[in-house]
Amino acid sequence: MKRIKYALHKMITDPVLCIAWILAIISALIVRPDSEYLSYIDFRSLGILWGLMVVIQGYRENSVFEKIGEILLKKVKTGWQLSLALVFVCFLGSMFITNDVALITFVPFAIMTLSRCNREDLMIPIVVLQTVAANLGSMLTPVGNPQNLYLYSLTGMSLFDFIKIMLPYSLATLIFLLVAILFLPKKKEVLCITSENYNVVKSFGSLAHIIIYSALFIVSVLTVIRVVPINIMVVLILLTVSFIDSKIIFRADYILLLTFVGFFIFTGNIERIPGIKAFLSEIITGRKFIVSLITSQFISNVPATLLLSDFTTDYKELLLGVNIGGLGTLIASMTSLISFKLYTNDYKEKRFKYIIIFTGINLVFLILLTALKLFLN
Secondary structure: OHHHHHHHHHHHHOHHHHHHHHHHHHHHHHOOOOOOHHHHOOHHHHHHHHHHHHHHHHHHHOOHHHHHHHHHHOOOOEHHHHHHHHHHHHHHHHHHHOHHHHHHHHHHHHHHHHHHOOOHHHHHHHHHHHHHHHHHHHHHOOOOOHHHHHHHHHHOOOHHHHHHHHHHHHHHHHHHHHHHHHOOOOOOOEOOOOHHHHOOOOOOOOHHHHHHHHHHHHHHHHHHOOOOOHHHHHHHHHHHHHHHHHHHHHHOOHHHHHHHHHHHHHHHHHOOOHHHHHHHHHHHOOOHHHHHHHHHHHHOHHHHHHHHHHHOOOHHHHHHHHHHOOOOOOOOOOHHHHHHHHHHHHOHHHHHHHHHHHHHHHHHHHHHHHHHHHHHO
């Protein structure tokens, strides 16, 4: 009963979910529910997203990512080395475990480590750079974030073509992050690290389970690149995980999945309203990148992707727009709110300072990557 109440509370207090379903309901008053509603929903994308969520939660249950962080931490001796490790574990990790999981895992790790090392002066810059790293590192792969997964599934492009589009921006991000770390204060100062700093978790968990989840992750990736059918992937993950650790099934982000469904219904209905469809089509024509980038600033990049994808076939511009558009405001990418909440849970009095630094750093990266996009056109 408590779990049900908790789940309902999370649903009614999640702003993006509420907005998605309010819009869906309003649009349903104009376009009455019929058999076409089912065609709105991209069940393949939802199934892959669910499977990846479950597998990644299985890894987290066995402390895989935390132990990777520990291993990296043991190699560092100075402030810049620690900063490099904490930021780039998010950058690289987000490509495979998604941007939100990278932040949920490594931001608390960073906060705890910096506190133990008496380097709280680096706390806000590092957490902000971790957020930027996760949002931009994730853009390189189809499994890095929800908007990539959806557009990759929608377009049918090859993995090679997808990475080819995003690679210049990922490499540029790598350089920009390195430069940003060079500007951090007292970067050459030797850290006060004891053996206690390394003991975040006791062990990797069950080796057998880690091997099983690794096999399921490979199946998920093969499904993304259209080698394994989606129904086989879903059934295999459901049966396997239910057998080895059933509670993991309930740890997927079902709020995100429901949010997708709400926006699918809304955008599907909008496409059936001639006046609105014509208006949106006219607005986005020739302006896919800038419209998707600006829209992301106000409703975040995942809803922007779902809204605009029905009104353009130039998916390269849309893909770049919603990924680069994840920079900027605090809500441009909803994963940015994860870092904000994790940091302000411990440092409530520094919320305003965090927002100022977050916005400043994000705008710099946004301007640099937008300039690169215009240069490469």
